[in-house]
Amino acid sequence: MTWRRAIALAACAALLVGAPPFLPPYALTLLTQILIYAIFAMSLDLLLGYTGLASLGHAAYFGIAAYVVAIMTTQHQASFWACLGAALLAACAAAAVFGLVAIRATGVYFLMITLALGMVTWGLAFRWVSLTMGDNGISGIARPSLSSGLSFARPLPFHYLSLVAFLIAFGLLSLIVRSPFGLSLQGIRETERRMRALGYDVWLHKYVAFILSGAFAGLAGAMWAYYDGFVSPVEIHLVTSVETLLMVALGGPGTLVGPVLGAGVIVLFKNLLSIYTKRWLLILGLVYIGVIVLAPKGIVGAVRGAR
Amino acid sequence: MRSVRAVAVLSAATLGLGVGLGVRGQAAKGPINLGLIVPETGPLAANGKDMVNALQLFLEQQQNKLAGRPVNLIIEDDAGVPATGLTKARSLIDGNRIHVLVGPLSAAVGYAIAPFVTEKKFPTLFPIVSSEDITQRKRSQYIVRTGWTSAQPSHPFGKYAHDTLRYKRIAMIGYDFSFGWEVAAGFQRTFEDAGGQIVQKLWSPLGTADYGPYLAQLRRDVDAIYAIFSGADALRFAKQYADAGLKGKLPLIGGGTFTDEHVLRTMGDESLGIVTSLHYSAALDTPANKKFVQAYQAKFGQLPSYYSEGTYVSCLALSAALESTGGDVEDREKLIAALRKVDLSNAPRGPIRIDQYGNPVENEYIRKVEKVNGRLQNTVIHTFPMVSQFWTYKPEDFLKNPVYGRDFPPCKNCGK
Structure with missing residues (x-):
């Protein structure tokens, strides 16, 4: 790392940590939302960008984790760590089961299977009323507090909690994609047959990536439940999966910065544009089309290409 | 290097937000900022439009002034999605953009917003959301409903169906989510209390294109079929019911949204004779309603639906509350107290007062499509005058039961 980068990093970090107290409440809310969606988008990118598997059911792990947090906090008053642990475990378990079914397929078949599995999960959330309260959703999820007395109830502490979660996810995912395992994943994305010929267990690599990806989606889901204080089947719906897919595609698949950028752009577009115009969906649509036509590798890809 | 960029992106976002939103704020004693959260996109957009129309009509009639203060209307689109609705509520309330919130339409968005406005102690009017628990087991001191609870029109109708229509056995079909269950459950409870029997309950998902399989399953050895749908589903069900040759053989009755004006506008003669119950009908023959319907029709070229009327009544309630506080919207506690005391004698639907749970006590009408x-x-x-959300049950006893649902009250006569 050059001294220039180090200074830039330090300045950005200082800003990211130092600025939130001075932000107006709504801006802080949006920034928290961006961080959580960024975790979710990065988790999907591990599959889409690094392993070359486009999943349309990723909201399942996000939603399952969110429901675990919702049920455990509202019905059992479980602690933050217990909730987080159980949520991650549930997301991993779901990914482990779904992975067994989905990893067998590739391309459009993988897309279809994950879509179906995602909708099955949505159907469960919608119809298993005794557990999930059906379409009314579960409300009244309190923001977490630690046994040491540290409470994240107020927006600012919760924002920092999300920042920590984001940095951990970013750090771990950076390690994963740079590790030999991550490089093999990228090899599989490029040419699966060659990797197989070289003796790599392609299925196992994909399977582990699938579970890891589910785990990070679970982290985002758990944070989301705390953030929103409300979980309903919409969180698991196809629309959520597609939106996340678009975040990754917009920002730049195969990079970790891309999904973060995509999450930021979409959250801001959705919430700020709509203040000014009813036609915000149209503008968002045009942006998607523009990016796909002009910058198929996303914003990050376009910026890199321009250099 | 990548991490540097990510951090840079976030920092830029942080700064941009601060600059973009920091300047938002409002002067004391300026206009009254009224926030409306409705679906302007998505499948509920048409109904959301009815709500916006009513609000605009009301403001126009008041020369855009409430209690002498000009009104600044801010409309936000929730697309019918809970998380979006909640984010919009945060934007409106945390961003200090509004003094009073009206909305939303969808029950799920209502449940998502309720804890937030309660936490913020923010005066909120629910014109449409009819989920029972919003003013029952999960009621909030800061939410006043000017619409209805799902079972409020069903309770008197169940009794009416047994005592006056003389039905003894009824089969039900309806939406397979909370709204459908709640409307049907209220009917089932009072119908069976009166001595009738619900012998079948069928559920179909939102947006069912073909009701053929359901119609085939519906029992024919009954006195009537009770249906609870709305919008395009109501349209399709009524049509396919007639196409299946059931119209004229088995009387069709149902929940109020089944033939509400929002769908009646597009229905044909297949809907003739359907009897339903609701707290409003555009055909209600009172001076207040005639005036409202006339003005609405002149401006928008169609009859008002219950979505329109509900929102209009929210405005009436808000206006009455503001008159009593002298236009003071800055004092939230005072405003919400005034809203909870609202007693309207002259709403389009008839007289309304708010009970101690925040739900209106109002007339319920049995209506027949003609x-x-x-x-x-x-x-x-x-007309059943001044019906409470608890009907004739004691509120304490009523609230001890679980909320109306798919399995409550249990269908003890199903299959008989």
Whole structure:
């Protein structure tokens, strides 16, 4: 790392940590939302960008984790760590089961299977009323507090909690994609047959990536439940999966910065544009089309290409 | 290097937000900022439009002033999605952009917003959301409903169906989510209390294109079929019911949204004779309603639906509350207290007062679809005056039961 980068990093970090107290409440809310969606988008990118598997059911792990947090906090008053642990475990378990079914397929078949599995999960959330309260959703999820007395109830502490979660996810995912395992994943994305010929267990690599990806989606889901204080089947719906897919595609698949950028752009577009115009969906649509036509590798890809 | 960029992106976002939103704020004693959260996109957009129309009509009639202060209307689109609705509520309330919130339409968005406005102690009016628990087991001191609870019109109707229509056995079909369950459950409870029997309950998902399989399953050895749908589903069900040759053989009755004006506008003669219950009908023959319907029709070229009327009544309630506080919207506690005391004698739907749970006590109308001057309308055939959300049950006993649902009250006569 050059001294220039180090200074830039330090300045950005200082800003990211130092600025939130001075932000107006709504801006802080949006920034928290961006961080959580960024975790979710990065988790999907591990599959889409690094392993070359486009999943349309990723909201399942996000939603399952969110429901675990919702049920455990509202019905059992479980602690933050217990909730987080159980949520991650549930997301991993779901990914482990779904992975067994989905990893067998590739391309459009993988897309279809994950879509179906995602909708099955949505159907469960919608119809298993005794557990999930059906379409009314579960409300009244309190923001977490630690046994040491540290409470994240107020927006600012919760924002920092999300920042920590984001940095951990970013750090771990950076390690994963740079590790030999991550490089093999990228090899599989490029040419699966060659990797197989070289003796790599392609299925196992994909399977582990699938579970890891589910785990990070679970982290985002758990944070989301705390953030929103409300979980309903919409969180698991196809629309959520597609939106996340678009975040990754917009920002730049195969990079970790891309999904973060995509999450930021979409959250801001959705919430700020709509203040000014009813036609915000149209503008968002045009942006998607523009990016796909002009910058198929996303914003990050376009910026890199321009250099 | 990548991590540097990510951090840079976030920092830029942080700064941008601060600059973009920091300047938002409002002067004391300026205009009253009224926030409306409705679906302007998505499948509920048409109903959301009815709500916006009513609000605009009301403001126009008041020369855009409430209690002498100009009104600044801010409309936000929730697309019918809970998380979006909640984010919009945060934007409106945390961003200090509004003094009072009206909305939303969808029950799920209502449940998502309720804890937030309660936490913020923010005066909120729910014109449409009818989920029972919003003013029952999960009631909030800061939410006043000007619409209804799902079962509020069903309770009197169950009794009416047994005592006056003389039905003894009824089969039900309806939406397979909370709204459908709640409307049907209220009917089932009072119908069976009166001595009737619900012998079948069928559920179909939102947006069912073909009701054929359901119609085939519906029992024929009953006195009537009770249906609870709305919008395009109501349209399709009524049509396919007639196509299946059931119309004229088995009387069709149902929940109020089944033939509400929002769908009656597009229905044909297949809907003639359907009897339903609701707290409003555009055909209600009172001076206040005639005036409202006339003004609405003149401005928008169509009859108001219950979505329109509900929102209009929210405005009436807000206006009455503001008159009593002298236009003071800055004092939230005072405003919400005034809203909870609202007693309207002259709403389009009739008299309304707010009970201690924040829900209106209002007339319930039994309506029959008839054709008058070549146009379909919900002719009021009977009025139950001033019905509470608890009907004649004691509120304490009522609230001890679980909320109405798929399995409550249990269908003890199903299959008989």
